[in-house]
Amino acid sequence: MLSKELMGVLALAILWVNTLLIAAAAAKEIAALLAWKRRLIAVEGDSGVGLVRARVTRGAGPGGALAVQRVEQLGRAATNDEGGRRVIHFADRSAVGEVFGGTATRDDGEIEIAVDAGASAEVWVPATALAASGSCASDEVFDRAFADAKKARGFARAVEGAATGEVYLFGQLRPMGKGLSLAAAKPGGLLVAKFDPRPWLDRKIALAVLFIVGDIALAAACSAVALWPPRFGLVSTLGGAACLGFFLTAQPAGTALRDAVRVPSRAWLRGKWIRSAPVQEPAAPPHAPRAT
Amino acid sequence: MKHRAEWRQIGIVAVYLGLLGSMYLIPACRNVFFLAAACYFSFLNTVVIHNHLHQGIFKSRGLNLVWRVVLSFGALYPASANIPSHNLVHHHFDDDGQPDWAAPENVTFEWNLANLVHFPNVAGPNTFAGVQRWIAVNGRKDFARQYLYENVFAFGLTGILLLLDFWSALFFIVIPQLYGARCILRINLIQHDGCDTTSDWNHSRNFVGRAFNWIMCNNGFHTIHHNRAGMHWSELDAAHAREVVPRIDPSLDEPSMIGYLARTYLVNLWRPSRHDVAAAEARAAAADLASREDRRAEAEAASA
Numbered sequence: 001m002l003s004k005e006l007m008g009v010l011a012l013a014i015l016w017v018n019t020l021l022i023a024a025a026a027a028k029e030i031a032a033l034l035a036w037k038r039r040l041i042a043v044e045g046d047s048g049v050g051l052v053r054a055r056v057t058r059g060a061g062p063g064g065a066l067a068v069q070r071v072e073q074l075g076r077a078a079t080n081d082e083g084g085r086r087v088i089h090f091a092d093r094s095a096v097g098e099v100f101g102g103t104a105t106r107d108d109g110e111i112e113i114a115v116d117a118g119a120s121a122e123v124w125v126p127a128t129a130l131a132a133s134g135s136c137a138s139d140e141v142f143d144r145a146f147a148d149a150k151k152a153r154g155f156a157r158a159v160e161g162a163a164t165g166e167v168y169l170f171g172q173l174r175p176m177g178k179g180l181s182l183a184a185a186k187p188g189g190l191l192v193a194k195f196d197p198r199p200w201l202d203r204k205i206a207l208a209v210l211f212i213v214g215d216i217a218l219a220a221a222c223s224a225v226a227l228w229p230p231r232f233g234l235v236s237t238l239g240g241a242a243c244l245g246f247f248l249t250a251q252p253a254g255t256a257l258r259d260a261v262r263v264p265s266r267a268w269l270r271g272k273w274i275r276s277a278p279v280q281e282p283a284a285p286p287h288a289p290r291a292t
Numbered sequence: 293m294k295h296r297a298e299w300r301q302i303g304i305v306a307v308y309l310g311l312l313g314s315m316y317l318i319p320a321c322r323n324v325f326f327l328a329a330a331c332y333f334s335f336l337n338t339v340v341i342h343n344h345l346h347q348g349i350f351k352s353r354g355l356n357l358v359w360r361v362v363l364s365f366g367a368l369y370p371a372s373a374n375i376p377s378h379n380l381v382h383h384h385f386d387d388d389g390q391p392d393w394a395a396p397e398n399v400t401f402e403w404n405l406a407n408l409v410h411f412p413n414v415a416g417p418n419t420f421a422g423v424q425r426w427i428a429v430n431g432r433k434d435f436a437r438q439y440l441y442e443n444v445f446a447f448g449l450t451g452i453l454l455l456l457d458f459w460s461a462l463f464f465i466v467i468p469q470l471y472g473a474r475c476i477l478r479i480n481l482i483q484h485d486g487c488d489t490t491s492d493w494n495h496s497r498n499f500v501g502r503a504f505n506w507i508m509c510n511n512g513f514h515t516i517h518h519n520r521a522g523m524h525w526s527e528l529d530a531a532h533a534r535e536v537v538p539r540i541d542p543s544l545d546e547p548s549m550i551g552y553l554a555r556t557y558l559v560n561l562w563r564p565s566r567h568d569v570a571a572a573e574a575r576a577a578a579a580d581l582a583s584r585e586d587r588r589a590e591a592e593a594a595s596a
Contacts, residue, residue, distance in 0.1 A: 002322045007463035014467075021410040028400065074388050076429035079436065089429050093389030150430075152592070154388075237458050244462060252417040 004232055011240075012223055015247050019219040022254040023212045029261050030208045036263065037201045039170065039188050046111075046175045049185040051197075054104035054113055056164050061100030065162035066115060067192040069123040069130065071095045071269045075145060075155035084278035088142070088149045090134075090157075090271050097123030097265050099192055103179075104167060112179035115169065115192075121184070122170075124193035124200075124264040125161030134159035136273040145273070159269060161194070168193040193264075204261040211257045215250060222246045297526040298349040301340045301509060308333035308366055315464035316453065322464060330464070334472025337366035339511050342476070343525050345374035357438060361445045367476075368450060368469035369420075370442035372435060376426040377419045382480065383518055384588045385489040392489075393418040394480035404564075405557045411481045412474035419477070482553070483514045485563075491570035492519070492581055493539035498532065499549040505529060512549070515540060519581055521591060539576040541569035 043050035059066035072094045078087035101117030134157075136142050148155035170191035171182045184190040191197070225239030259268060293299070311330040314321040341363045343349075348356035360371040381387045382394055391397065394415040399407040427436045450469070453461040482497065489495045499505075499512035511517070513528040515536045523531060537545070546552045556564065582590075 001320075002324065002327060002463070004459055004463070007459075007467075011462065011467065017409060018413060021406060022413055024401070024406070025399075025410065025414070072389065077431075078428055079430065079432050080428075089425070091388050091390070091425065152589075232459055240458060240462060241454070244466065251413045252421070255414055255417040255421070258414075 008226070008231070011243070012226070015219060015223070015243050018247065019215055019250060022250055023215050025254060026208050026212050026215070026257055029258060030205055030212075033201050033205050033208070033261060033263075037198065037205070039185075040191075040198055040201070043173050046180060047173055049172050049188060051168055051170045051191075052113065052173065052182075053107040053166070053168055053196075055107065055166050056102060056104045057112070059100055059102035059164060060117060061098075061102075061162065063162060063164065064102075065100060065164050066102045066104065066167060067097060067099040067121065067123045067163040069095065069097050069125045069161045069163075069265060071130065071134075071159045073134070073157050073159060073269065075149045075157065075273070077146060077149040078272070081278075082274055086142070086146055086275045086279060088145060088155065088273045090269070090273075092269050093156075095266060095269070097121050097192070099123070099190060104169065106180070107166075113169065113173070114176060114179060114181045115171075116181070116183045116190070118184055118190050121190040121192060122263070122265045123161075123163060124191065124195070124197060125163065126195055127264065127267060127269070129194065130159060130161040130269055131271055133161055134269065134271060139276055142273055142275045143279075146275075163192045163194050166194075168196055170197075200264075208257060208261055211253070215253070218246055219243075219250075293349060294347070294351055295349070295524060295526065297509075297524075301343060301349060304333060304336045304507075304509075305340055305363065305366065308337045309362075312366075312465055312468060316457070316460050322460075327464065327468070330468040331471040334366060334468040335475040336472075336507065337363060338472045338476035339508055341367060341371045341374060342378065342511065343509055345371060345379065346521060347524060357441075360438065361442050364442035364446040365449050366469065367473045368446055368466070369473050370439050370446065372439050372442055373419060373423045375435070376423050379521065379591050379594075380426075380588065381422065383521055383591060384584045385495065386584070386588075387422065392480075393422045394477060395489075396481050396485035399481070402562055404560065404562055407485075407563065408478060408481060408553075408557050412477040415477045415480060416474070482549070486566055486569075487544060488568070488570040491573060493536060493573040493576075493579070494541055494544060494569040497544045497546060497552075498536070498540070499546050499552065500532070501548050504549060515544070519587075521587065522594075535579060539573040539579065541572040543567075544569055 039049075040051045043052050056064070056066045058064065061068055071092055073090040074093055075088040075090045078089055081087060099115065099118045099121040101115055104113050104115060105111065106113055145155045145157075169182055170185070170188065170193075172185040174181050174183070182190070222239060222242040226236055226243050228235040228239055230236065262268070308330065311326055311333055315326050315330060344356070344359060344363065348359075350356050350359065363371045377393055382392050385392045385395070387393065398414040398418065399411050401407050401410065423439070426432065427439065450461070450465060453465055484496060487495050487497055493515060496514040496518055498514050501512065505512045510525045510528040513532040513536070516523070516528050516531045519535075520531060
């Protein structure tokens, strides 16, 4: 016979094993972010591996861009309109960063840095900037896209975020002639960021730490209520319900955290376009007068 | 019924629901034997979901939809989720360029047992988020309605049972339901970790024991199921011998799932290193197999 007490212990064991695994997965995310943070230390001199702040003076890419983050997307027509307006939902297919090469001046002087072109690199563009560059220009553009989005193959597009103006560069810095050169560090590669990545990393690490604390604290609180005397009484039963609810919601919370702390080069862009106004259907032809 | 062999699946579900009902209603049935059997049959219930969502077992469309609702209660998730998550995405290891929602790479612990235990915590939310995105596009209103019915019935009936007798329902209904649901997610890790999902014949691990495949309705023959998704489950063993065996790395034909689990997750602490399993099919004669794109288009048409 399986007593309530025995089954209660089993249920709490299941809850805690999963809680701790979800916390451990979050800790692995923190470890990955900390690895980035350790790499991104400012380079003080003329050589070394690290981060420098600079301003792009010449980029070999389109529009003078030093680098670009490109997200390939597929748009599909939404099942449901929003307030009678058509919608296209976008799914990400791939994301890749490309450094075209060029020059930038270091912000602590007039020293010019030549940046190597590289087929692939980390290019970090703010999510808001990337989303803005993928917004719909007009209803005419929307209507052309919608015609494809309704078909099985969908509406394919590429959203690009360019690195111009002020940037943060990570890589191997070396003196070269009167200036400096930046190439991919081994290990560490090459990073071109449109924002200071260090505060961004701090915020994401703090979020993940908060998640772990919250995950464990909530599991402890639910367990405590479930164990409230008399066991299996009203309060204890409410605690059991809270444990079940927590078990079911902690899992999507864990994957939401994983998505929230993805580095910008691998963060989901997705998004949707909504037509500014409903499509005006052509008026129906007037009924022919009924023959009498 | 379309096929005589489906009685086995009906029997599995009947036994499972009988076990749940017995434990909920009769205190004498709340023992280790009944609980272990209910957990195992809950897993088999999800195997029936898998088979039914590939090929409805009844000739009547209405009955097939009602059967999905019944199966959803057994697993505490809407059975129709299998159409996008399994039939369309998992079978082709691809979600419009992004990885399968249940790809083995979703877990990265060095301690391999932690990967096995944790896998549903990631694959489950990935799946349900993916299904929501899939429902949102291309006029899937009928699917959304059926998905809603299954959710309402599965969570509604479970909720009523919890309200009537919370602890009995939690311990003897919900735990078996979740065990089955989480095990069918884990199967994705078990059947594909260490395989080459880009290859045609070495993307999956098979479990070929006869008794195992009788009760599992031939779900151990996973390679041929991926490649010939329209084939009825009762024909998979013969097709495996005919088409897969000549092309598969022998390490992907496991005689026993229990042996594999013990060896991979208990005896060996760390995730096994990979080797080039796909080399086996390069040495074999080419097979008549449609491209993944064509097979996906076929599955998409079938789901519509």
